[in-house]
Amino acid sequence: MASIEENVALVKSEICAYESRYERTAGSVLLLAASKQQSVEKIQQAVHAGQINFGENYLQEALPKIAACREQNIIWHFIGLIQRNKTKKIAEHFAWVHSVASPQIAERLNHYRPEHLSPLNICLQVNISAEAHKTGVPPAEVMALAKFCQSLPRLTLRGLMAIPPLKYSFAEQRAELNKLRLIYDKLKAESAQIDTLSMGMSADMEAAIAEGSTLVRIGTAIFGART
Ligand SMILES: *Cc1c(COP(=O)(O)O)cnc(C)c1O
Numbered sequence: 001m002a003s004i005e006e007n008v009a010l011v012k013s014e015i016c017a018y019e020s021r022y023e024r025t026a027g028s029v030l031l032l033a034a035s036k037q038q039s040v041e042k043i044q045q046a047v048h049a050g051q052i053n054f055g056e057n058y059l060q061e062a063l064p065k066i067a068a069c070r071e072q073n074i075i076w077h078f079i080g081l082i083q084r085n086k087t088k089k090i091a092e093h094f095a096w097v098h099s100v101a102s103p104q105i106a107e108r109l110n111h112y113r114p115e116h117l118s119p120l121n122i123c124l125q126v127n128i129s130a131e132a133h134k135t136g137v138p139p140a141e142v143m144a145l146a147k148f149c150q151s152l153p154r155l156t157l158r159g160l161m162a163i164p165p166l167k168y169s170f171a172e173q174r175a176e177l178n179k180l181r182l183i184y185d186k187l188k189a190e191s192a193q194i195d196t197l198s199m200g201m202s203a204d205m206e207a208a209i210a211e212g213s214t215l216v217r218i219g220t221a222i223f224g225a226r227t
Contacts, residue, residue, distance in 0.1 A: 004042055007222045008033070008049035011205075015216065018209040029209055032077055034201070034219035036061065037226040040068045046222060047072050055079040055098070055217055059086045066093055079161075079217060081135055088112040091154075096121040098161040098198050098217075101137045106149045113154035122149060123161040123198050128179040136162065142183055143190075150191065159196030159214070160184050166203060173207035181211045 002010070008031075015029050033046050036057040043054060043065060052073070056062035057080030066076055077096040082105050090097060091112035100106050100122045113120045124145055127136030137145050142160070149157045160183060164176040177199055188194040200208025200216035208216055219226065 004045040004223060005049040007224075008046050008051050011218055011221050014205070015209065018206050022210045024209060024212075028214060030215045032079075032198075032215055032217045033222050034079065034217045035065070035223065036080070036219065038219075038223045040065050042223055043069060043074075044072065047074065051222075053077060057081070059089055063089065063093060084108065091120055092117075094120070096123075096158075098123040099125040099135070100149065101125045101127075101135055101145075103145060103148050106145070106152060106155060110152035110154040119154050119156040121156050121158045121196075123159045123196055124149070124157070125161045125163075126180055126183060128162045128176065128183075129165050134163070134165075139179070139183055142187065146187055146191070156193065157191070159194050159198060160187065161198035163201070164199070164204070170207055173204040174211055177204065177208050177211040177213070184212070 012031060015031060019026055019029055030053060032053045032055045033051050034055045035043050053075045055077040076094045077098060078090050078094045079098045082090065082099055087105060087108035091109045092114055097109060097120060109120055124142060125136040126142055127134050127138055146157055149155055160180055162180045167173045167176055180199055184197045196215055197213050198215045200213045202218055202221040205216050
């Protein structure tokens with residue numbers, strides 16, 4: 001089995017190859033290591049391979065890992081479902097939140113973001129497939145929520161995120177991801193500071209880069225299957 005160091009290098013080389021294949025600017029796709037259910041030791045192995053950005057889904061699991069990696073200069077991203085009562089700690093311990101989907105949650109993150117830290121970078125999670133059980137703001141409400149978030153001084157709206165339903169064919173993956181891309185283009189046209197299209201996981205990374213992703217969230221391809 002390949003080591004985590006080797007996997008990080010491999011995923012990075014794939015990102016480079018896809019940037020060139022789909023005529024994306026070299027270095028325009030950031031790699032986020034999705035480290036939920038992975039140990040501090042494994043996170044540190046990825047750090048040794050040069051990995052800087054890590055994403056966590058569960059606050060309780062993330063806090064001890066963040067504390068254990070204090071010396072490592074990691075940039076932590078919250079990518080999971082946000083519960084109201086977790087907003088204070090999320091605002092205190094993360095640099096980014098990808099999963100903002102309501103004005104109430106945005107308001108609380110803004111309220112709790114400590115003054116000594118720079119504004120919290122956020123993405124709006126969009127429910128592109130309009131599945132009732134999926135979280136995310138409906139596409140029709142993205143522009144209004146974006147405007148609201150931009151009025152909050154302790155947040156910096158950076159872009160959009162989605163977790164599309166798993167599709168097996170490359171063409172279907174692209175069609176799904178293209179829905180988010182179109183909303184992103186519209187938002188970006190209205191606002192200069194929008195620069196992040198957070199889409200693509202281990203199974204659809206190539207399709208995501210083809211569709212303009214600027215940040216891929218990769219777990220399995222770096223750490224192996226979650227046990
Ligand atoms: C787990 C997770 C990922 C990574 O998924 P893999 O398929 O393991 O690459 C990406 N984004 C989110 C929001 C996740 O929860």
